[in-house]
Amino acid sequence: MSTDTNTTTDGSTDSDSDGNTDTGGGDSGGGHCSTPDSDGEVAEEIAIISFERKIDTAEEIKTGIGDRYETIDIIEYHGEVFAEHWGEYDCFVGLMASGIAMRKTAPLLDDKWDDPAVCVVDEELTWAIPITGGHHGANQVAGDLATMGAVPAMTTASEAAGKQGVEERAKALDTHVVNGDSTVATNLAVLDENLGPVARLDGPQAVLVGDDVTVLKRNSDDGVVLGTGSVSGAKKEQFLEAWKRSLEGTDYGLDDVEFVATGTRKEDEAGLLAAAEELGVGVVSFSKETLEEFEGPTPSRSKELIGWPGIAEASAIAGGRDHDLLVEKERHDEAVTAAVGR
DSSP states (O other), X not given: XXXXXXXXXXXXXXXXXXXOSOEEEOOOSSEEEEOSSSSSSOOOEEEEEEOGGGHHHHHHHHHHHGGGXXXXXXXXXXXXXXXXXXXTOSEEEEESOHHHHHHHHGGGOOOTTTSOEEEEEOTTSOEEEEEEOGXXXXXXXXXXXXXXXXXXXXXXXXXXXXXOOHHHHHHHTTEEESOGGGHHHHHHHHHTTXXXXXXXXXXXXXXXXXXXXXXXXXXXXXXXXXXXXXXTTOOHHHHHXXXXXXXXXXXXXXXGEEEEEEEGGGTTOHHHHXXXXXXXXXXXXXXXXXXXXXXXXXXXXXXXXXXXXXXXXXXXXXXXXXXXXXXXXXXXXXXXXXXXXX
C-alpha cells in the first residue's frame, strides 16, 4: 500500500458513480491519507479540569462532545490536580487560562509518546488551544470543541502548513508508529514535500532502517477495506448505507473495516469524510497511477471518459493486505459505488 501527501489538480471531469461529475485532481504517484482525527493516537478517555465557578461550562462540554469518547470526567481544579491524575487520562481539557495549565503540567512532562495531551479552552468556548500532545490527542479534542463554536488554535507544523504528518497517516492506515523518534525527520520531509509514499512490506521478512525512517505497524491482522466512489455531493447516509450493504453476505461487518479507500479525485467529498468519521475510520486516497496498477474486473465508464480506472474496485484492491477483491463493486442509490477488499 502506498500513500502520499502531494495532490495536484489535473482539471479532469468525471461522470459516473466511480468518480462522478467533479473537477478534481490527483496524479501524485501514491495516495493521500485524510482522517477526521489529527494523528495516529486517539484520545478516548479525557478529563475536564475546571474551577468550581466554571462547572456549568464543563458540563456543557461533556454534553456536547461526550458521545465521541469512552470517558469524560469532570474534576474540580486544585493545585495538584494534574499531578494527582497524571497518566490516568489520554487528554486533559483545562477550562482555564493557558498559563495555569502550562505552569502546572510542565514539571510533569517526560516523553511526548507517553505523556497525556493537554488542551485548554476558555469559559466562553471561544478558543481551543492544544498546549502539549497536539499529535497525541490535543488536536483531536480541539477539533471536537470546534463543533461547539471554539476556534482550534493548532500550532503543530503539519497542521499549520495544511499537510498531513506521519502520525496522521498512521491513524488513517489503522497502524501505530513503532519508532517515535524518527518522526522528527519524516515530518520535516512532509513539510518539504520530500517524504514520498509509504512503502508496504509484508513478511516474514527482516528490514534494516535508519533513524530517519518511520516504521508503522498494523493494529489488526484481519479486516477489510471499503473501496468507494461516488457522485459529487453524495450524503453521509448514502455512504453508510452503501458500505453496510456491500458487507452483507460476507463474514465482516462495519466494525471490521480498517479504513475507507478512494481516489484522490474524491478525497475531499464531505459526505464520505463525515461517514468515515462516524465509523471512526480513516480515509486513504490513491492516485490515478496507483489505481491503474490494481484495476478491478468490472468495466467502468470513468476509464472511457477520463482515463481513470473504476475507483471503488481499484482502491479496494490497492488497499487490501493481499490485494484481494472480496466483493465486486455495487452501485447504491445511484450515488455511491462500494467494493470490499481483503
